[in-house]
Amino acid sequence: MPTVSANDLLALAPVALLALGGIALLLTEVFLTTGRRGYQAGLTVAFAVAAGAAALAAGNLGPVFRGQATADGFAAFVTVTVCGGLALAAMVGASWLGARDAERGEFYALALFATAGMSLLAMATDLLVAFIAIEVMSLSIYALAAFMRRGRKPAEAAFKYFILGAFSSALLLYGTSLVYGATGTGGRPGSTLLADVARGAGSPLLVAGLALILAGLAFKVGAVPFHVWTPDVYEGAPTPVTAFMAAGVKAAAFALLARVMMATYAGTAGSADGFFLQLIGTLALLTMLVGNLFAVPQRSVKRMLAYSSIAHAGYLLLAVLAAGQPALRADALSGLLFYLASYTVAAIGAFAVLGAVEDRGTGPGAEPPGACDVDRLAGLSRRRPLLAFAMAVFMLSLAGVPPTAGFVAKLLVFKSAIAAGSWALAVAGILTSALGAYYYLRVVVFMYMRPAAEGEPEGIFSPLLSVALLIAVVAVVVLGIGPEPLSGFARAAAAMVR
């Protein structure tokens, strides 16, 4: 009879709080008689903050649930990051949906459920637990992508995401079963699918299984060539959902990917002949190249940001690669964590600004072509100077220009790649970043140097949006100027990963 200890419950508290928040929002929505939904975003933010605090409070408890999950600093950091992403996305979503008269409690409930899955994913050290967490996260996100279901594009995006997501889940599950077969795990106390990878060393079954798992996860993080869904889905989904997807899903999936690769590097050492290092390196190179090259010709800023999200996955893979060397693991993983945090704020901020100015069309379901065209940002610095300034800050951070958080994040990641001896990849990363500056700065050029078209509406004004943008801008700049508190925290967190 499995027993549940106090530590288990403490470690589960963030997940439980988020799920509780989702249920609370669903219930209040059912009994809501007025149209007033102002409390919903606030409630979501409150639950997100509580869950983040709970994760911090739980701290480093070590393995829980008989080793199937672990509450370490790494998990806490990722949980805080996704909860922060949730809070920002909720505030952005409230203003975006409010302007379209489409605010419903389900939006927040689904986002909370998705975040619960992400937090669980951050802790998972067993492939089955991870699979459940991924599905909790993904199903909520599929539904969120279809939130504006009357539109043709959102429906198509959600459908595509669902079909291809199911495909990737199948890969993941099949890989898991192969690993299970190779390691023969089961029954022994403390044995989990990840902890026992080393037992299958030398078996071709194990290598094949791990490769399939990696392919499934590569889909979730949007690594080339498993990225094909990303542009269409990101473009079709409602903008706040895209923001949440880009930041949250990526962070949680990278947490699991890092843990899986740690186990893989250790479990296949000597037998697979560095195959997985080369595989990750190849994926990183392809992802950086394709993401950046395809972002260049995009007219739609939303689609450009989708490709940019792919490109960032490539840089994050560099950190996962560098973590392959035990001596560099703490540095590389802390770089990964810092990168995830900085990307979360900058990406959500960028999507938030875009959402504020995108063309709403004439009615529900209307989809004006070129709703997110870069032309819509022309002259924004004159119409909405603060909004333009915020967007400029986010673009600079995504491009990796000092003194923003994105610069420090790239510095940390490239530094660990160089320390790991991956010179060529680091150089490719730096060159593709330079290419990235081209399309990020084009947005700035449009905002500051092109005259606005006549009769351009001013977009959304909302206090919640302003607060969210203010938080994001401050975070980006503060992390860029004084990265040490957070990077110190990330180092401490990364040092706890075994």
Added chain:
Amino acid sequence: MDHSAAIHVAQPLLWALIFLPAVGALVNGFLGRRLGKGNVALIGIGVMVAAFLAAVFAYTRLFHGEVLHAAGDPWFQVGGLSIRFGLLFDRLSGTLSLVVTGVGLLIHVYSSSYMEHEDDFGYARFFTYLNLFVAAMMTLVLGDSLALTFMGWEGVGLASYLLIGFWYTDQQKAWCGRKAFIANRVGDFGFLIGFFAVLSIFGTADYGQLASMAARLQGGALLATGPFAGWTVTGAVTLATLGFFVGCTGKSAQLPLYVWLPDAMAGPTPVSALIHAATMVTAGVYLVARTSFLFALAPASMAVVTTVGAATALFSALIAFAQTDIKKVLAYSTVSQLGFMFIGVGSGAYFAGVLHLVTHAFFKASLFLGAGSVMHGMRDDTDIRNMGGLAKKMPQTARTFLISTIAITGLLPLSGFFSKDAILAGALFAHNAMTEAYPWVGVTAYVLGTLAAAGTAFYMMRLYALTFAGTPRTEAAAHAHESSPLMWGPLWILSALAVVALVLGLPGEWAGGELFARFTHPVFAQAIATAHVEEHAATAWPFVVAWLVAVVFGGLGWAMYAGSLKRIPIRFVEAVPALYRFALDKFRVDELYEWLLVKPIQKVSHFLWKVGDAFLIDGLLVNGTARAANAFARAFRTLQNGDVQRYAAVMALAVAAILWTALGRGGH
């Protein structure tokens, strides 16, 4: 600088010194326009009062031999290098803090009246920049590492640029701001070279750690690691310190980068007083004093500092002879006095250099504010040929101006005499590592310095005589009026300080003497030990020489411009008109730089722009890359056509490829 004795207290107090003015700048910057002038001035002056009181309170702790050190949080960490936000309040930085907040406070008060004619926006902007400057200057002074000092160094540069170009709608003034900025950037490049050299040699930027590491070094030893492996300690440290000094020549307006300071007078006069006379321009002197333990390891650098300081002192004094703009005379005088300070800190008379910094802050601020008061009375006319007889119209301004003139001239018994003489005597009798290697430096500096002192006495009396003595030469001068008490109040306080500060510099044999030398001794003890600086027996004759020089040339200046020898200057100009034009045109240094540097750089830049930017970068790299990326994207667009089956196929193929490789290579 004994680091182990540092007592970790008073952290909030030291931070307040930076944050108070910073908060003032933020509030006035964001809300100032709506607050109205009264509130803006209240906030701007209020934070300065608080900062000054905090500095005074912290200073009282120093008398017991304490060193206040706020060991800050980590700022950033790169590789093995860790930089912290730490503040150090010792007898050197404490003294500077008092000067910056004290003089700064007086100038804020003065400005509240001087800038009255600005509109609400301009008024708020002015106080924002002024507070911003103080915050940056306090960062420079209090930072306990080169990194923080550099941050402040750049911050004051920014504030200076903003204030010089304060009336930015005037093209000429905006251009002056740019000139200052560029000259300073050239210097900053040197600072950075020094900074990185120090990092490579010592692996730290923290003054405390640097001092204790430098104390263990032998000049002739070879460095084992880092980019300087194989260099002697002396060689490497010489490179680093010379880099710093290049930075100083920019910030503190020494040869050859002094050219920006006279043009900086385009800014409002309180700015000239605070930034371009009393505080910011002395940052270079502070840096040399702060890193004196490094300079002590490099006799060649000490010699360069001393010689450049002496040459600048004389050179700019000569230019000041012929200037007719009241602020330009004072500007060249500032350059000259900064040269004196560098003679002091360069030749091992550290306390004297810093003492002159303090006394100069008092009398030069007073002179500049007096000039501002005169400009107010004269409706912004700055040409001293149009003045005359103002003593009767503006009695308060005239009296304070006279006191400060006497102080800077070096007449007994005001403060300028003691600080300047301490420097010159220190250079003449210097006996240390520098004079062992370069025996001629001390004497040369003394001779050049004494000539510069003679020049100072002459042009300052000329300035006073032309401005205040005699009868009004124009209508404007005849109808000049005294400024408000808010303006002449600070003048009196500053000139009183210029008198009182003499107690700091009284020489050894006089009652209670050498107060400041003994007070600052702990700061410079290491440098004095490293450079083998030996005490010199006090001799009377340099005092007499200095006094005679001041009296004779001061008297000459008075006689030629207000007394019986009025014909001489006119005859001189008639006799050698070319020389006069040459001096009036500031020896055509600006034109020389224009011809030697600016024009060629413009030509090369234009060429590089044509070949490098327009053709290579824009044409090939940027547009070429974009075109290549476009072609690439078009080629692969078939894979991204929105067809979900095709997406699944791509993924399936990728999985197949991975599995093929995995099983083909890894499994067996």
